Amino acid sequence: MSANLQSPVTVLRGVGGRVAEKLKGLGIETVQDLLFHLPSRYEDRTRIAPLGSLRHGDRVAIEGEVELTEVVYRRRRMMVSRIADGTGSITLRFFHFSQQQQRGLSRGTCLRCYGEVRGSIGGFEMVHPEYQRIADGGEMPMEESLTAIYPTTEGVHQLTLRKLTDQALEFIDRDTMIEELVPAELYHDDSGYTLAEALQYLHRPPPDASLELMKSGKHPCQRRLAFEELLAHNVSLQRMRRRIQQYAAPVMDKGKGLYEKLAPQLGFDLTAAQARVTAEIIGDLKKPHPMMRLVQGDVGSGKTVVATIAAMQAIESGYQVAFMAPTEILAEQHFRNLDNWLTPLGTELAWLSGKQKGKARQQSMYSVESGEAQLVVGTHALFQEEVVFNKLGLMIVDEQHRFGVHQRLRLMEKGKHEDRRPHQMIMTATPIPRTLAMSAYADLDTSVIDELPPGRQPVTTVVIPEERRDEIIERVEDACRQGRQIYWVCPLIEESEVLQAQAATETEVLLQEQLPKLKIQLIHGRLKPVDKERIMQSFKGGEIDLLVATTVIEVGVDVPNASLMIIENAERLGLSQLHQLRGRVGRGSEKSSCVLMYKSPLGEVARERLSIMRETTDGFEIARRDLEIRGPGEVLGTRQTGVLDLRVADLMRDQELMPKVVEASKVVFDKYPEIIEPLLHRWLKQGLQFAEV
Secondary structure (H helix, E strand, C coil): CCCCCCCEHHHCCCCCHHHHHHHHCCCCCEHHHHHCCCCCEEECCCCECCHHHCCCCCEEEEEEEEEEEEEEECCCEEEEEEEECCCCEEEEEECCCCHHHHHHCCCCCEEEEEEECEEECCEEEEECCEEEEECCCCCCCCCCCCEEECCCCCCCCHHHHHHHHHHHHHHHHCCCCCCCCCCHHHCCCCCCCCHHHHHHHHHCCCCCCCHHHHHHCCCHHHHHHHHHHHHHHHHHHHHHHHHHHHCECCCCCCCCCHHHHHHHHHCCCCCHHHHHHHHHHHHHHCCCCCCEEEEEECCCCCHHHHHHHHHHHHHHCCCEEEEECCCHHHHHHHHHHHHHHHHHHCCCEEEECCCCCHHHHHHHHHHHHHCCCCEEEECHHHHCCCCCCCCEEEEEEECHHHCCHHHHHHHHHHCCECCECCEEEEEECCCCCHHHHHHHCCCCEEEEECCCCCCCCCEEEEEEEHHHHHHHHHHHHHHHHCCCEEEEECCCCCCCHHHHHHHHHHHHHHHHHHCCCCCEEEECCCCCHHHHHHHHHHHHCCCCCEEEECHHHHCCCCCCCEEEEEECCHHHCCHHHHHHHHCCCCCCCCCEEEEEEECCCCCHHHHHHHHHHHHCCCHHHHHHHHHHHHCHHHHHCHHHHHHHCCCCCCCCCCHHHHHHHHHHHHHHHHHCHHHHHHHHHHHCHHHHHHHCC
16 A cells, blocks of 8 residues: 555654654654644755855855864863855854764865854854765755754754655655645635645745745745644534533523522622623523533622522532632632622532541541532542542632643533533633634633722722832831721742742831831741631731732732732732732722832833733733733643644734634534544644544
8 A cells, every 4th residue: 555644654764663753752643744743943045155254143054165173172072163165264163073073074074054153252153053064076956945944852853854844745746635624715815825835835935935924924825724723723622512512411490589699698789790691601501501601800800709609500409519729729718708608598518628638528528429518619629539529510610721621621521420511610810812712712602701890999000119119118107007908919930839938028027127016917828728817807807907928819819998019029920910919909999009019120021011010900901911922822821722732823923813713613514524523633633632522
């Protein structure tokens, strides 16, 4: 049987078992995979630069004759070769070399090299250039296309990847044309490139191809492939969504007068946005297939209240609810709120976390398994194997972007009961820009709580260098004299609770010395939960003027009288975290402020972040700008990107393609279902395991 694009890479010359294993690490198992392993950048080796014309920073091809090669011993052993071409000379420097290489660079040898030119005391040099020897009296043909530089791994040389790709391209030059899966009508572009032409162009661009255009990712060939890749991801998530819609789920239509029962416990009315989102969720819970809904809301928009009403709907319909948060602190705060609101209504709550041990843990596990606990709150410990639910009907997951697609599906399987899957409600206070939600959360319905509760005051933000600390301390004293309360946050660059606690402890001591009349208290992540709870209640009760804290207070704390927040080393925090922290003030009727104190000098990104915080308090605008600065992988959290390991497309750069992709996705399901499997196989590979759940 003759080889084709689906054949394993071992059909290619030079690929044995060891090379095949290394290529597998790059996601390359078939000839087709090689074609879709595209260059990350390009170099122009189609012309030779005279040595006399070189400038520092040039990446160029050069030719010359070896005048001298020697091994020298400076701070480390190295080999240096000097080559000249009549217009000038350059030094080639090698830190890793063999005797064979040394012999190959003897005086009089002609070389062609490629690398980056660096200026040094003795003139120009190239460190570890790629080089080839030119046979005596012979000529070496020039490259006919720009040279592709591929993403690679240890043990797989660029030269190897180029030679293998050349062989793969021969397949589409012959009669094994690569299949055009996506009908032309779906592209909405007039680039005119077939898939085979686009691949040929991107692997071996002609000498006159624009390096700038290719670098920007805007070349029609790149757009052609980016569209197909985004379509594959969208189709996979839509297919997952359609399959989930085929499962049965409990119909929860028993909750009557929920809000009327809850209202007296809350002490406030729902906003119009909360009421709208609540209605969408209750509507989903009454359907016979699983709800998969993402609820987005800015800091303080009241997502927990909406979740509580959804939980009551499930409990009154006879089902258990699991409420999961990513950290102990956040889970504890949810438990406290839910306990205050629901225990007076006769609801049985249970607490379950990874730190829980002994009898307390056994008691919680028993109450969950027996069905005695109607609402179970905790961290991801809720979904460990030994935890058995009695009749789980609804899962509420907070800060979903820290969990990811895989966990979404695992939770659904965990909650399976008598062939029915539970409903899922996912909440995030990290507003996700629309184009990103269309890509990463295409399997979810989305609701947005786009209104803050009445009485929330806009927070004025100022950015001040730490040299002006004394002014800030005066301002703190003045605010406390007027009866206001204050947060003083001490983050640290290391993600270490030990170091954070140390920094906060030192700050507390200094502030105690400078503000002896104030009641100052310290809170950090290493305190016992019972101590953290006691301190927060004292702060809420007005017994503490100034709370020195680590970023443990980032989420969930509500102290209406706190109207000033100082964040030290604000340049070390990301936009999302700064926005979450700022959301702790402005919860009462007083005008509130946030002081971002920074250490000079500021880097470009830090300056941009602090400037954005000063300009806007709109969470969605901050999320959009954060996406521009950090990219989608970080905004979503690394775990989320499992389904979005994009090879050609870039969610920021190609976001305007998303509406067309979503539209095309619908057409694929309606008119071209036969292309779904080959499309997913071409682009997803590792993503298939959950595309097929």
